[in-house]
Amino acid sequence: MLRRQAIAVLALAGLLVSLYLWLHKLGVIGVLQCGTGGCDTVQASRYAEFLGLPVALWGVAGYALLFGVSLVAVQRPDEPRRRPDAAVAVLASLAFLFTVYLTALELFVIHAFCRWCVGSATIITAIMVLSLAAVGRRR
Amino acid sequence: MRGFYVLLAAVGLGGGAWLLYAARHKPEQPTVPVSPAPVAQAGSFRGYTLGSDSAPVHITEYSDFECPFCAAFATVQMPEVRAQLIVPGKLQWRFRDFPLTNHKYSRTAALAAQCGGEQGKFWEMHDQLFFNHQWAQTGKDPTRLFRDFAKTIGLDADRYDACMDSQRYAGRLEESKQEGEAIGVDHTPSFYVDGRAFTPRPTSDAFKALVDSLITHRKR
Numbered sequence: 001m002l003r004r005q006a007i008a009v010l011a012l013a014g015l016l017v018s019l020y021l022w023l024h025k026l027g028v029i030g031v032l033q034c035g036t037g038g039c040d041t042v043q044a045s046r047y048a049e050f051l052g053l054p055v056a057l058w059g060v061a062g063y064a065l066l067f068g069v070s071l072v073a074v075q076r077p078d079e080p081r082r083r084p085d086a087a088v089a090v091l092a093s094l095a096f097l098f099t100v101y102l103t104a105l106e107l108f109v110i111h112a113f114c115r116w117c118v119g120s121a122t123i124i125t126a127i128m129v130l131s132l133a134a135v136g137r138r139r
Numbered sequence: 140m141r142g143f144y145v146l147l148a149a150v151g152l153g154g155g156a157w158l159l160y161a162a163r164h165k166p167e168q169p170t171v172p173v174s175p176a177p178v179a180q181a182g183s184f185r186g187y188t189l190g191s192d193s194a195p196v197h198i199t200e201y202s203d204f205e206c207p208f209c210a211a212f213a214t215v216q217m218p219e220v221r222a223q224l225i226v227p228g229k230l231q232w233r234f235r236d237f238p239l240t241n242h243k244y245s246r247t248a249a250l251a252a253q254c255g256g257e258q259g260k261f262w263e264m265h266d267q268l269f270f271n272h273q274w275a276q277t278g279k280d281p282t283r284l285f286r287d288f289a290k291t292i293g294l295d296a297d298r299y300d301a302c303m304d305s306q307r308y309a310g311r312l313e314e315s316k317q318e319g320e321a322i323g324v325d326h327t328p329s330f331y332v333d334g335r336a337f338t339p340r341p342t343s344d345a346f347k348a349l350v351d352s353l354i355t356h357r358k359r
Contacts, residue, residue: 005143009150016154020161027271029161034215049276074143112211 003134004073007088007127011067014123017116018059025054032116039114047105055102059120062095066127082135089135092128099124184311187261189221190231195357196333196350198230201237201319203327204248204268205275212328212341213269219343224350234265236315237327244274244281249312251285254302255294263292 023029024043032039042048048055066088073084099121106113186199202209224230236252238245248268255264267288268274274281282303289299302308319329323336330337332349339345 005146008143009146012147012150013154016150016158019154020158023158023162025273029158033161039215048273054273 001074003130004070004085007092007130007134008067008070008074010123010127010130011063011070014120014127015060015063015067017120017123018056018063021056021116022054022060025056032114034115039116042106042110042112042114042117047102047110058098062091062098066091066095085131085134089128089131092124092131095124096128184314186233186235186315187256187265188231188233189262190225191228192231194225194228194231195354196224196230197233198333198337198346199233199235199331201235201315201324201327201329201331203237203239203242203245204252205242205245206239206327207272207275209328210269210272210275213265214272216341216343216346220346223343223347229354230346230350234261235319236312237319237324237329238312238316239327242275243278246309246312247282248285250303250306250308251289253308253311254299255289255292257302257308258294258298260292260294264288264294267292 020029021032021043024032025048032043050058069084069087069091073088076084102117103121106117202213204210220230220232225232236249238249252261252264252268255261268285271284271288274284285303286296286299290296322331328341330341333353337346337349
């Protein structure tokens, strides 16, 4: 149960980080608070969009979905088919792969790091580890 | 279970408050002297400046509004350069257009900035174009968006439209680019410190170290 709760809290934190980056993209937030100075370089690059939509918006949608599913998992601790846990694990794994792709772009193509992206990468990695552990434990 | 919902509410409320604060507290650019609106003839125009003419060091930037590196420089490094060097009177910054031919809307953006300058708001338009740089990634015609930028910074829309339609500053852009090519500019952003090419990575720290060093050296 603690794992599921931790996943929900982490998903909410990830949602807030993505929302911050998306609001910046929309011009609602002026300058990103970014100690490394790389956030604007990353945000201004052509890789800040994926399939025609801002990457930050994908993050908002992904974390919102993860948050919703993880709340369902918290609400149904005795769900026999483990569907919510499996759904969180699948979503988190897909998001993790996407994050690996984005981080590789930062490292090898853009040559700049955005601390908010690193924060999101840390969050999604933690969610994936926790969700896979939750699925594995129930087998 | 109750503790979980309390934690969730705390994270949600804390994050919401933080987003609200970030949205309402946009950092303001420091006030610095700007050059007066110049006349339209290309020949007499040497670019818009920030900072005093009597500043001990002068830097000229050749820039392209569609270039992502120029946008990164303008949004990340330039605010520091303004605060640390231009505001204290150590440096005068000159902006020269160098619209690259492989960028579809560079010239449109440069004209929009010049039309902003015609109404005394070149730097405001410069900031709009660079701080809202998403337009450069979409590939869509940004003309209407630039008009929105013009209205956002308080330009007279009719005068702005007339300026853009007439393309009266096209010659100025061309001359600026030719000037850059004549001194060897081949990429953007390029910088010249008191007429000499600045080749290290252009960061505010690098400019600060150089400007301070030049000032100290000249005092001896």
